[in-house]
Amino acid sequence: MAIEPAFWTQPVVSLARALIGARFLIDGIGGIIVETEAYDIDDPAAHSFPGPTPRNAPMFGPGGHVYVYRIYGLHWCLNFVGGARHGGAVLIRAIEPTDGIAAMQERRRLVDIRALCSGPGKLAQALGVTGAMTGLPVDQPPFSIEAGEPPREILVGPRIGITKAIDLPWRFGLGGSGYLSRPFPKKIVSRAT
Secondary structure, three states: OOOOOOHHHHHHHHHHHOOOOOOOEEEEEEEEEEEEEEOOOOOOOOOOOOOOOEEEEEEEEOOOEEEEEEEEOOEEEEEEEOOOOOEEEEEEEEEEEEEHHHHHHHHOOOOHHHOOEHHHHHHHHHOOHHHHOOOOOOOOOOOOEEEEOOOOOOEOOOOOOHHHHHHOOOOOEOOOOOOOOOOOOOOEEEOOO
């Protein structure tokens, strides 16, 4: 099912939650989004917090575009720009591989399907994400995104690998998934109604 343009204008925390279960591919390689994190302009952990720069420029553009950056000078990270205002993005932390698994295994030089995309750097390597993709629309080639069935259970917890605003419960995961980057706190679960 196609994702409508208005989808990208919902508040970024809602957007991060709504992306759980969506199917995302790059050149036919990818799978089901099972883990996300939200970042908003008023959030000190967000790249947009200090204001526009050449690096974070896509975060101040229209929703439904890709924001790619390198972390630790080594790994690309894939984000989808969106939110009710400029400066928001959703980090795609993990996917369940479904399409192009052999290509992902070759890129990652491993066989274990559960480890292919269980973290933002791993996911970017497996899908062939590069900095040249930043600013491109997520609904046009080489990308493909479709809404999934609403998940029965979404896990909620604090974001990982940051030093600011670490208490915000802006990390979301697909309940029961074996493809998450790390376990969630067991006490925080949200069930769909």
